[in-house]
Structures are given as C-alpha cells and as structure tokens.
Amino acid sequence: MCEHDKHSKALTTETTPAGSRRRRIWDLSHECHCPVIGVCIPLPTLRRIVNKAMNGQAIAEDYEIHVGAISECGRRNRLSETIQQELEQRYARTIQEFRAAKTVEAVTHMWLAAIDKGDVAGAFWAALTHPRCNAELQDGLCRDMHMLQHQAGASVRIDINRFNALVEQNKLLTRELGRVQERHKHTLAEKTREIEQQNTQLIQLRAENIGKDSSIHFLSCDIAALKAEVPELETRQRLLKKIEQMAERQTEMENQVRELKQKLAEANKAAADMQEQAAEQSRQQPEEKIYPITLHLKQKTVLCVGGRSGNVPTYRDLIERIGGRFAHHDGGLEDNQSLLDASLAAADLVICQTGCISHTAYWRVKDFCKRTGKRCVFVENPSVSSLARGLEKFSEDEAAHAEMTSQ
Structure with missing residues (x-):
C-alpha cells in the first residue's frame, strides 16, 4: 500500500488526459485484461457470456475460458x-460515483x-476506464490489484481453514x-397425548x-309443580x-320413666331388705313390756298400717285387750295397695x-x-x-275433745 502514495505524487506531475470519453475494454492494455476478467466478472457469469457469444455450450475448463x-x-x-456491456451494467452505480472525480x-x-472499504471490483473498473486515468494511474491500479489478489488468496486459505473448522463444528x-x-x-408427542387425554x-x-x-x-x-299442587306443603x-x-x-x-321405675324398684327392694333386717332384729330382741292402757275402744275398728310382720300378733292382742277390733295392712310391701x-x-x-x-301408702293414708x-x-x-x-295419745285427745264438747 506504500506504492499508493508514490502513485498519487507522480500523478500530480503527469499530464492529465484530455476529453471526457471513458475507455472500453479493448482500449485497455493487455496487462489490464487479466485483473479485469478475473476480479470484475465471476466465473459463472463469464462462462454464460462466452456461451452466449459462441451460440453454444463451452466445454473448456475455467482457466481456459479465462x-x-x-x-x-x-x-x-x-x-x-x-x-x-456486462461490466457497465454490473458496476453502473460505482461508475456514476466516479464521474464526480475531475482530476x-x-x-x-x-x-x-474503495480499497479501505474492501469493495474493489467496481472501483477498479470505474477507475481504470475513467477519462482522467493516465498510464501512471493505470500501472498503479494494476499493481494494487495484483497485491490485493495475493492478500485475497491468503485470506481465502485462512477462510478455508476456518470454514473447515466451522464445518466440523x-x-x-x-x-x-x-x-x-x-x-x-x-416430549412433544408425550405432551400431545397428555393434552388429548385432558381434552x-x-x-x-x-x-x-x-x-x-x-x-x-x-x-x-x-319441586315447583309439587309446591303448586300442594299449597300447604x-x-x-x-x-x-x-x-x-x-x-x-x-x-x-320414656327412657327417663324407665330409669325412674328401675330406681323405684331398687328402692323398694332396699326397703324390703331393711324391713326384713328390722324383723330379724325384733325377733332377736327380748319381748317388750306391755304397758297398761286405761282406754276402752268400745268395739271400734283400729287399722294398723305398716309395722313389722312379726309384731302383728302382739298388735292384735293389744287392740283386742282394750276392746277394739284389729285390722292390719302392711303398707304395700306384700298386700295390694288397692285394698288400702x-x-x-x-x-x-x-x-x-x-x-x-x-x-x-304413707301419702294415701295421710290424704x-x-x-x-x-x-x-x-x-x-x-x-x-x-x-x-x-x-x-289418742285417748288423751278423745278426752280433751269430749270436755270441749260438754262445755
């Protein structure tokens, strides 16, 4: 690239070509044709152009066609x-840009x-055919393109190695x-099955x-119909x-009554047991002394309710001794309470x-x-x-009652 500065300095001293007509490819020197054909036209395009010009199909290799x-x-x-014609159409925009250069x-x-940008194909053709391109500039363009091709080859080799690595990767x-x-x-099939099942x-x-x-x-x-049929439902x-x-x-x-009856039966049984115990105790005790009674019952009936069954004969003897008639009811323990x-x-x-x-029996007697x-x-x-x-006590009450009546 150091040659570029030399070219630019030399060009300032050279005579600028006269006229504004751009050169054609056949106007260029022979050493310019190789870089123009090799760089500015891709090989597939060149083969197509050759086939078109020959009205046939070229079977030569790429180098032979070149x-x-x-x-x-x-x-x-x-x-x-x-x-x-192909070069003019392909690089028409670049050619138009180079028209602004007047020197x-x-x-x-x-x-x-263009070299700094890396886009040299169109710039090479536009500069080489520019009306202001003299021999010195043409020579510099060819030298620069020659070096760029060497660099491009090295870059291609690097790119090939990189490409191969990328291919493996x-x-x-x-x-x-x-x-x-x-x-x-x-996973997608499994999820699809799950979705189908869920659906x-x-x-x-x-x-x-x-x-x-x-x-x-x-x-x-x-329900509404039934309610309508039965208003008082x-x-x-x-x-x-x-x-x-x-x-x-x-x-x-009823459960409470049943429980109370059971408790009453238990209480009656306990009372009977107590009476039996009391009767047993009375039999074991010595016979009580009979106190003399001045009362005469005058054939009145005396009902004795309750008492010990073992003492009933003694009760009877006492009542009959004082002129009364004895009657006994055990208070519902054995005798029927309906007879009371x-x-x-x-x-x-x-x-x-x-x-x-x-x-x-107690409450019935009292009532x-x-x-x-x-x-x-x-x-x-x-x-x-x-x-x-x-x-x-009954005798005393009777006497008091008789005295009150006589007064």
Whole structure:
C-alpha cells in the first residue's frame, strides 16, 4: 500500500488526459485484461457470456475460458462487446460515483477509499476506464490489484481453514441438534397425548356437568309443580318436623320413666331388705313390756298400717285387750295397695307406722284421713310400746275433745 502514495505524487506531475470519453475494454492494455476478467466478472457469469457469444455450450475448463476471454478482449468483437456491456451494467452505480472525480488525484483518492472499504471490483473498473486515468494511474491500479489478489488468496486459505473448522463444528452441532430435536419430538408427542387425554376428560366432565344441570333443572321444575299442587306443603313439612321433635322428646321421657321405675324398684327392694333386717332384729330382741292402757275402744275398728310382720300378733292382742277390733295392712310391701282404701274406709282409727311403710301408702293414708276427717295417729317406731303410746295419745285427745264438747 506504500506504492499508493508514490502513485498519487507522480500523478500530480503527469499530464492529465484530455476529453471526457471513458475507455472500453479493448482500449485497455493487455496487462489490464487479466485483473479485469478475473476480479470484475465471476466465473459463472463469464462462462454464460462466452456461451452466449459462441451460440453454444463451452466445454473448456475455467482457466481456459479465462485465458480465451483475455485474448479476445484485445480487440473489439462480439465477446469483448458482451463483456463490456456486462461490466457497465454490473458496476453502473460505482461508475456514476466516479464521474464526480475531475482530476487524476480525485480518482486516486476514490480508489484508495474503495480499497479501505474492501469493495474493489467496481472501483477498479470505474477507475481504470475513467477519462482522467493516465498510464501512471493505470500501472498503479494494476499493481494494487495484483497485491490485493495475493492478500485475497491468503485470506481465502485462512477462510478455508476456518470454514473447515466451522464445518466440523457444524457437524457436531447438527448431531446435537438432531438429538435435541429427537428429545423434543418425544416430549412433544408425550405432551400431545397428555393434552388429548385432558381434552377427553374435559369433554366428559362437561358432559357430566350438562347432565347434572339438566337433572337439577328437571328436579327444580318437579319441586315447583309439587309446591303448586300442594299449597300447604311447607306448613305440613314444619308440622312433620315438629312431630319428629316431639317423638324424640317422648322417647327421651320414656327412657327417663324407665330409669325412674328401675330406681323405684331398687328402692323398694332396699326397703324390703331393711324391713326384713328390722324383723330379724325384733325377733332377736327380748319381748317388750306391755304397758297398761286405761282406754276402752268400745268395739271400734283400729287399722294398723305398716309395722313389722312379726309384731302383728302382739298388735292384735293389744287392740283386742282394750276392746277394739284389729285390722292390719302392711303398707304395700306384700298386700295390694288397692285394698288400702277399703281398709281405711272401714276403720274408726288409723295408726300409721311411718318407719315401715312405702311412700305411696304413707301419702294415701295421710290424704284419705285429711279428706274424711278420720283420726290418724302417726308412729315412727314399729314397736309395741310405740303403738301403746300412740293409743294413749289418742285417748288423751278423745278426752280433751269430749270436755270441749260438754262445755
């Protein structure tokens, strides 16, 4: 590239060619034809031009076609004219740009700028055929193009090595891409199957939902129709619900009654056990002393309710000894409680031994005597002495009542 500066300096001292006519390819010297044909026209294009000029198909090799075209460009003929036309059309834009150069120095600067850009084919043809191109500039252009071809050859070799490396890398990447594509293909097929299954399930679910919605709609219509046919349906439903609640309450009450009856039976059994224990104790105790009683019952019926079964003969002896008639009811332990009312009605005096009587019999005796005004003496201890004291109390009450009546 150092030669460029020499060319530019030399051109300033040379005589500038006169006129504005651009040179044709056959006007150029023979040494210019080789770089023009080799650089400015691609080989496929050159072969096409040769075939067109020969009206046939050239079977020669590329080098032979190149050499033949160079020899034909030395004079004006059909092939050289076709090559001239191709070059003018191919580089028309660059030629138009070089028209702005009015001096050899301007052409030289444009050529050097094209070298810096790396686009020399069009610039070489435009500068070489420029009206201001003299012999010195032409020689410099040819020398520069010769060196550029050497550099291009070296670059081509480097590019070939790089290209071969890229080819190997491309093979590796292609194989890797194939594996990735295969995995992607399998994955895509699997996902496609999953999507199809999900779509099938979605369709089934939609169909089920539609069926359910239809059933709900039909049931709603049926309910509305039933409500219209039975205006009091809601009231009946509330009553049925209330009846169910009452039935549940009744069941609970029956369970409670059953439990209470069971507890009552247990209490009665416990009371019977206590009476038996008391009777056993009375049999083991010595016979009580009978206190004299001044009362005379005058054949009155004395009903003794309750007491120990072992003391009944003693009760009878005591009552009959003072002129009374003895009647006994055990207070519901063994005797039927339904006989109690009849016994109470037939008695003139009732002695209720509260320690050995059921609760029911106690309240029935108390209620009956209260309603009828019949005298009743309550004795807590079921012993004979307690019965005697009860009779004494009855005697005292009778005397007090008689005294009040006489006054």
